[in-house]
Amino acid sequence: MTEVTLSARTYRRLDRATKLGGLALVAIGLDIGGSDPAGIAFGVAGAALALTTVFVTKHE
Numbered sequence: 001m002t003e004v005t006l007s008a009r010t011y012r013r014l015d016r017a018t019k020l021g022g023l024a025l026v027a028i029g030l031d032i033g034g035s036d037p038a039g040i041a042f043g044v045a046g047a048a049l050a051l052t053t054v055f056v057t058k059h060e
Contacts, residue, residue: 004056011058022050 006014025046032039 005059006056007059011053011056014056015053018052019050022046022048025049 023046025042027046029039029042029046032042034040034043
């Protein structure tokens, strides 16, 4: 597995962008319908996007 290291400023920007993008996808999934396969897919994609920065190392 390749390690990704970002500066603190870039990490903060990426973290905010992925959290907002993930939230938007989850909202779209809920708007479509939580029991609809497309709604579930949007929800899962949003959760995955929101968690992407967990695997990024912040360079102090």
